[in-house]
Amino acid sequence: MIQKINALLAEVAQAKAKNAEEVEQFRLKFLGKKGAMNDLFEAFKSVPGPEKKDVGQALNQLKVAAAAKLEEFQQALEETANDQVAYDPFLPPAPYPIGSLHPITIIKNQITDIFERMGFNISEGPEVVDDFHNFEALNFAADHPARDMQDTFFVQTNPDILLRTHTSSVQVKVMREGNLPIRTISPGRVYRNEAISARSHCFFHQIEGLYIDEKASFADLKQTLFKFVQEFFGEGVKIRFRPSFFPFTEPSAEMDIYWGLETEVDHRITKGTGWLEILGCGMVDPQVLENCGIDSKQYCGFAFGLGIERIAMLKYQIGDLRMFSENDLRFLKQFVGETA
Numbered sequence: 001m002i003q004k005i006n007a008l009l010a011e012v013a014q015a016k017a018k019n020a021e022e023v024e025q026f027r028l029k030f031l032g033k034k035g036a037m038n039d040l041f042e043a044f045k046s047v048p049g050p051e052k053k054d055v056g057q058a059l060n061q062l063k064v065a066a067a068a069k070l071e072e073f074q075q076a077l078e079e080t081a082n083d084q085v086a087y088d089p090f091l092p093p094a095p096y097p098i099g100s101l102h103p104i105t106i107i108k109n110q111i112t113d114i115f116e117r118m119g120f121n122i123s124e125g126p127e128v129v130d131d132f133h134n135f136e137a138l139n140f141a142a143d144h145p146a147r148d149m150q151d152t153f154f155v156q157t158n159p160d161i162l163l164r165t166h167t168s169s170v171q172v173k174v175m176r177e178g179n180l181p182i183r184t185i186s187p188g189r190v191y192r193n194e195a196i197s198a199r200s201h202c203f204f205h206q207i208e209g210l211y212i213d214e215k216a217s218f219a220d221l222k223q224t225l226f227k228f229v230q231e232f233f234g235e236g237v238k239i240r241f242r243p244s245f246f247p248f249t250e251p252s253a254e255m256d257i258y259w260g261l262e263t264e265v266d267h268r269i270t271k272g273t274g275w276l277e278i279l280g281c282g283m284v285d286p287q288v289l290e291n292c293g294i295d296s297k298q299y300c301g302f303a304f305g306l307g308i309e310r311i312a313m314l315k316y317q318i319g320d321l322r323m324f325s326e327n328d329l330r331f332l333k334q335f336v337g338e339t340a
């Protein structure tokens, strides 16, 4: 019996299979119900006791070898199948998933586009800035309580370096460069040390505008912003200004647009008033101009700043700020085809 097993072993070792049919023949011959293995196990029952150990071992060896060979054949078959798919020049190409712009990018582009048409250029600056650009130059003295309005991330080893809390830091940079007059908007990411929730996040995006010239009035500020919201929200939009406070503007205001009170959501987001705050603004404080090396007797100007997320949430009816940074494809795919 050992001889028979060895002969089969040799046969397994030399076996070849070119296609699925031959692989199946191999399987049936050795491992099938009526195959050689089964016959041998049957015969094994009548092997005399003393020989059982050797014959059993040989039998096992044959079984393992046949199973390994079968697997090798099957793998080879699969590989050729894959190769055929990869190289088939007649297959239609797989659909190519089309990406989309992020909703923050879409809104940012739409807003910057409107201001560019009004003659503003775009300026950018670093997200890591020194205290001077983010606070000091903008009239936030070291112990000024207004610093608490913007919980700040400081660099641990150097409290003079921080993550900008607003893009006004870019405006300081532009003013110090001194190319007057200035009409610029600064879009960018800003950071504040706030708990993450549906309504606030530790980072978000702003667009701030700055206009400096020999003559500029609050009426110019109002008209510029009115023109912007008319372009963005439609001709019929209503606005109002409320007095406010920012250390770097005087007087300061917040601008609301009339959102309406039609649905329950309208009531919730406007806190029952129908009005929605969309930006902060004001006439640049002469001291800020001086801090940035501009003669405040000759020049004056206005500034404004708005949050992009807020506008995007309004426009697309998004209820949770966190959606913007979670990269959930189900969310992002909804903006395929939206252009800026």
Ligand code: PHE
Pocket (backbone or CB within 6 Å): 165, 166, 167, 168, 208, 209, 246, 249, 280, 281, 282, 303, 304, 305, 306
């Ligand atoms: N920098 C202010 C903020 O982040 C917004 C602002 C900009 C207000 C310009 C007035 C003028 O809250």
